[in-house]
Amino acid sequence: MTTVAIVYHSGYGHTEVQAKAVHKGAASVSGITASLVTVEDATANMDILKDVDAIIFGAPTYMGSASAPFKAFQDASSGAWFNRHWKDKIAAGFTNSHSMSGDKLNTLMQMTIFAMQHGMIWVGQAEMNQSPDGEPGQADAINRIGSFLGAMAQSENAAPDITPPSGDLKTAELLGIRVATLAQKLHS
């Protein structure tokens, strides 16, 4: 059995919807056990992550970088870093924010450097923008924001059952599928 953990923070529920889409994708791969873990739980007990094969990091972008609880999780992982507990695990990341850019790329870069500190293997988003006319920004299109370092979602100022839109959730699901598939190949 190959295991994938999705470790995320969400202040108001929007990034949680995105995390659930990543989880749906990972769990849909045959032979994968996927789990959703909040950064609060992981920060309190880092051993939750010691034996999983892949970790997908998720956080909203607040003030141009990952939200503070996610950073607290990063800092709390220094023991796992010192003991190389996450070395050679697959890693990936996702983020959500209000603006189309909102400096989400900085959050994904923060996650990438974090994963590299841990000696992990970073997996990005493989899908190109799949709008019917190839134009960016269409709400039901896969990778409408054109992010390749990880999955991006954009949320309006509305409830999490309305936003982020379907295309961003499908994009997140595809990241989960990709990570789970590669983790299984690496650990078989």
Ligand SMILES: Cc1cc2nc3c(=O)[nH]c(=O)nc-3n(C[C@H](O)[C@H](O)[C@H](O)COP(=O)(O)O)c2cc1C
């Ligand atoms: C403290 C704070 C800072 C924020 N900074 C940004 C930002 O830098 N860029 C952006 O596009 N949105 C920003 N936002 C908006 C959030 O990213 C957006 O509302 C997101 O959907 C929240 O996700 P959550 O519901 O998972 O917390 C900020 C929101 C808060 C509360």
